Amino acid sequence: MALSEFDIIEQYFAPLGDFKGPYTRLGPGDDCAVITPPAGEQLCVSTDTFIEGIHFPQEVDPAIVAQRSLAAALSDLAAMGSKPVGVTGAITLPGVAPAWLSAFSQTLKACLARWQSPLIGGNISQGRVLSITWTVLGSVPFEEFISRCGASAGADIYVSGWPGRAGLALAQRLNGETATKTLAPHYEAPQPRLELGQNLRGIASAMIDVSDGLLADLQHLLDASGLGAELDLATLSFDTILAEAATSEVAARRVTLTAGDDYELCFTADSEHRAAIGRLADVLALPLTRIGKTQTQAGIRFLNRPEDLSVDELSSQQGYQHFV
Template identity: 40%
Template sequence: MAGGHKAHDETLGEFGLIDRYFAPLAGPEGLGLKDDAACLTPTAGTDLVISKDMLLEGVHFLGDDPADSLGHKALAVNLSDLAAKGAVPRHYFLGLALPKGTPADWCAAFAAGLKSLQETSGIVLQGGDTTASRSGIVISVTAVGEVPSGAIIRRSGAQVGDDVYVTGTLGDGALGLLSLQGKIAADEYLTDRYRRPTPRSALGVALRGLAHSAADISDGLIADLGHICEASGLGAQLEQALLPVSAQAQAAVAENPAVKPLIWSGGDDYELVFTAPPAMRAEIAARARAQGVAVTRIGQIEAKKGVRLVDPGGQLVQIGREGYQHF
């Protein structure tokens, strides 16, 4: 994890920062974070699945977000990508750019957030880089997982007649951000869902051999299911009444009806949306129960392209913004 720029923690220096906060998170493949490389040996009979996500201050998180929650989220969003592929998490690499003068306690809390999720997920830090930032905090994580050879769950595998499922509840992350911004009433549950998403790693692995396609919901349900449909050359119809919504999100929408579209277009949920044949309904329900994850069937894959959300009367719901756009 050796880097090429000056220290961020003025009392430790760059290598002191690495030795104190990040070397304890490293596995043997990371060579103690003393080299500018790692040495990984894939498990025999597996394919490697690699995901990379960046979090930028002011774009993906607020400047006053707790450092431990940033460590958790930076790792969680990558674990969510691996889950959508049915991959078991193995290794990750961390790129971290910090403004000069970032205090040691921020670094300690950030590392603690990584450590907590790392221990529950089984993934291990194996290297990366640290550098100085002239404009806010930048966090980049590259995660590596494994699937049995040929068993990856792709976006492009959806088939006509497949059921569409989602895990957990929708809209909590986007509403949590609004809560933190003071645009809706404060709600600890929603803000925690925004700051500390729960990657569905174990369920993702359990869906191998059942799901035809999957994606994680980072940009919003309509947008991310849209990626599945586009990759598969198909479309989908969803039933608005079936979308799973938490009691806290329901209360926020009741008080602020204008935010209701965030249930299907808001990002930051990091739940899974996946498709599977109707014959798999009982097995999917059983495996979801075994993992303690709520799974809801919300629609069906169709030949007609595009994603359509309909109300109980069968009328098309005005979707508005489909999901988060980076550009």
């Protein structure tokens, strides 16, 4: 028997409202959700869309769709230094597959609780193509949000985690190979760097999440701040697991610089904060790698560039763009 929109919400999505968090006054089920924002704080808001066949491969495991899409959306809150308050989800389904809905909603439920992000509303529609649009709301102490435009020349540039691992795992999947075991979770179950983002308030002068690729997103940050940069590519060779799994050193460096699938954070900080950033990396058990410095001269220059990786290739790698 066909399930109605209301049946689907009741059976699969209503249970996701169990986790309410401290700010939800009225959850799903009315014309609007109502939240009571933390007094005196500002709210960060971002909307992201994920379409099957464009933002994720067709017929991928629903648990991966759930975790990757929500992580990517919450990553924008992390990049502002904010803390999740609530999320809404708009889901378009090409049909009703109970097994798909069950796996998708169970993973979502676990992620919403783990990332302390209450689902406060949304809708389900039937359409020809599977897609999910998340809108995420986060709170941040008054005027302490970290935008892209706060960097000044001579600041250190950092990237978190292991950029490139998710991209390489995806490439292996798309080639029909089994993804390297240590790399696969970076693609299948990425973690938004929420704790890192919040801990960088007062330390990072500018920040962006890596969704289009490290070079492309760093360029967005530099454009917003009116700067250029010098990057030392030797600093990225710390990831020996990535180096072993890649077909060559050049291939490893390429995926680190251009893949946008990890949702790591890229940020700038004055050199006085190096010790604090080192301690934060230890506490979070997360590499925070200093990869270069901002400069007044526009553009990005490279130190220790592998010979086979041309400047032209790097300059053209501006990450994924629709419609081109």
